[in-house]
Amino acid sequence: MNTRSMIFTLYGDYIRHYGNEIWIGSLIQLLKEFGHNEQSIRAAISRMNKQGWVQSRKEGNKSFYFLSDRGVSRMDEAAERIFKLRNDKWDGKWRMLLYTIPEAKRNLRDELRKELVWSGFGTLSNSCWISPNRLDKQVENLIAKYGIEDYVHFFVSEHKGPRTSRQVVEESWxxxxxxxxxxxxxxxxxxxxxxxxxxxxxxxxxxxxxxxxxxxxxxxxxxxxxxxxxxxxxxxxxxxxxxxxxxxxxxxxxxxxxxxxxxxxxxxxxxxxxxxxxxxxxxxxxxxxxxx
Structure with missing residues (x-):
């Protein structure tokens, strides 16, 4: 199992409930239970730090790592979806996001696609992403995060056919x-x-x-x-x-x-x-x- 992914799992299921912070020595000890070595653990947490998922602080000669605001937000969203055993009742509407991000910003486009899949969007057609779930807030956050106001349109709409809503789902997922x-x-x-x-x-x-x-x-x-x-x-x-x-x-x-x-x-x-x-x-x- 990937060391970085395991660290995310430990933060999500344990560490965030214990002050959201852990001494690197304790993290190493915990991950050794899964066969991860100290070098790979330090490299993974350092990479997460550079990516903005965690932050660090020193206390004497000890290093402590805690989730950043971005990390906390992602953990909260993940927990809500993992532990929600029943899906929300449908309001009959579709959320539709369309974008025209230029080729010069291909990396941005790829990142946005990953975020949309994570949030639960499906592709009805090229650059047309849909979801029956209330994801308005997530879309607002993505637009602000990537600064793509000039490239996207977001609609909350009804499907009028001719195919059924279940057929729309089959085409998109x-x-x-x-x-x-x-x-x-x-x-x-x-x-x-x-x-x-x-x-x-x-x-x-x-x-x-x-x-x-x-x-x-x-x-x-x-x-x-x-x-x-x-x-x-x-x-x-x-x-x-x-x-x-x-x-x-x-x-x-x-x-x-x-x-x-x-x-x-x-x-x-x-x-x-x-x-x-x-x-x-x-x-x-x-x-x-x-x-x-």
């Missing part, structure tokens, strides 16, 4: 491929969940192993942020496996949460302020993890 990915996730983790839950109930699964498995679980499930647009139920196929994958993720996460957090705190308390843990944080369940 490859739901069959996403469903196959969910099937693979379910096949892998349904068996692991049963085995690990039994071991935890018997007290035969060490806290460190629970920490590794919970982090891997979040890390793998987080990948769906880059492929699943989170479409409203009204626009999904009848045999949509995303619902089952979300339920499996929720049950497995909760089973691993308490011992995993115990292990994290056992490492974190050496060199960090454990008292900075958020009062709202509950290791046993995520505040956004609702079944309704």
């Amino acid at each position: 490859n739901l069959d491929d996403i469903n196959k990915r969910y099937q693979s996730f379910i096949s892998t983790y349904s068996e692991k969940f049963i085995i690990d839950k039994n071991k935890i109930e018997k007290g035969s699964m060490p806290d460190g192993e629970c920490f590794v498995e919970r982090t891997k679980l979040v890390h793998e499930y987080r990948k769906f942020l880059f492929v699943d647009p989170g479409l409203p139920d009204e626009l999904l196929p009848d045999q949509w496996l995303g619902v089952y994958a979300a339920a499996l993720f929720s049950d497995y996460y909760r089973a691993l949460a308490e011992p995993a957090s115990r292990f994290f705190e056992s490492i974190f308390r050496e060199g960090n302020e454990i008292t900075r843990r958020s009062r709202e944080y509950n290791a046993f369940s995520h505040p956004l993890m609702v079944n309704e």
Whole structure:
């Protein structure tokens, strides 16, 4: 597993709930549980610093790293989507973004495309991106971030046919491929969940192993942020496996949460302020993890 991606996962699922800051020594110790070496960890966190995802400060001879405002915003958005087990009800409208970014700004265009996929937009045609979700704020932030006011148009509109809204979805996203990915996730983790839950109930699964498995679980499930647009139920196929994958993720996460957090705190308390843990944080369940 990529070191940089694993650091993002640890910040999202643990560190941001403990004052949003960690001593590099603790981060190295945690990532060694996954086989990452000190050199690769330092290189990855340094790269994240240069990219503006994290910032650093010195205290004596210790270096501490914390999420930047940009990093916090991305983590909040990711958490809301990862732990939201039901999609929003559709208001019947489509958000449509069209752009004409010149070839001289190709890198900017490529970055914008990545951001739009992350946010859940699909391509109806070349340079025409659509979503049934309320992404108005995200679009405003992207326009401001990249300074592309002169190159884009954003519409909130209704679809009048002649094809159905589900056919529009089929043209804009490859739901069959996403469903196959969910099937693979379910096949892998349904068996692991049963085995690990039994071991935890018997007290035969060490806290460190629970920490590794919970982090891997979040890390793998987080990948769906880059492929699943989170479409409203009204626009999904009848045999949509995303619902089952979300339920499996929720049950497995909760089973691993308490011992995993115990292990994290056992490492974190050496060199960090454990008292900075958020009062709202509950290791046993995520505040956004609702079944309704």
